[in-house]
Amino acid sequence: MRSFRKHLDEQMKDPKFRKAYNEEKKYIELAVKIANERNRLGISQADLAKKASITQQQLSRVENGANCNVQTLVKVCSALGLRLKVDREGKKSTHAR
Incomplete structure (x- = not known):
C-alpha cells in the first residue's frame, strides 16, 4: 500500500490528474x-x-459511481429517505444525507 500512496502522491502533483482524481472521488x-x-x-x-x-x-x-443524471439520483435518494444537497466548494460537496 505504501508504494501506491507514493505513486498517488507523485501523480497528484500534475494539476490535470489532480482535477480528474478529485472529480472521480466525488x-x-x-x-x-x-x-x-x-x-x-x-x-x-x-x-x-x-x-x-x-x-x-x-x-x-449509481452505486458503482458511474455517470448518471440528476433525476436518477433524486429518485434513488428519495426512495432511501435521503436528500440531495448541493454546497459551494470548500464546504461539503454534493452529497446525500
Whole structure:
C-alpha cells in the first residue's frame, strides 16, 4: 500500500490528474453513501430500484459511481429517505444525507 500512496502522491502533483482524481472521488463518495444506506436498511438493489422507479441496472451504475443524471439520483435518494444537497466548494460537496 505504501508504494501506491507514493505513486498517488507523485501523480497528484500534475494539476490535470489532480482535477480528474478529485472529480472521480466525488462520484465514488456519493455512490458509497447510497450503497451503504441501502445496505443499512437491508434492502436489495432490485427492491430499491422498484421503489425508485428505475431499473436495477441503473441503480447498479449509481452505486458503482458511474455517470448518471440528476433525476436518477433524486429518485434513488428519495426512495432511501435521503436528500440531495448541493454546497459551494470548500464546504461539503454534493452529497446525500
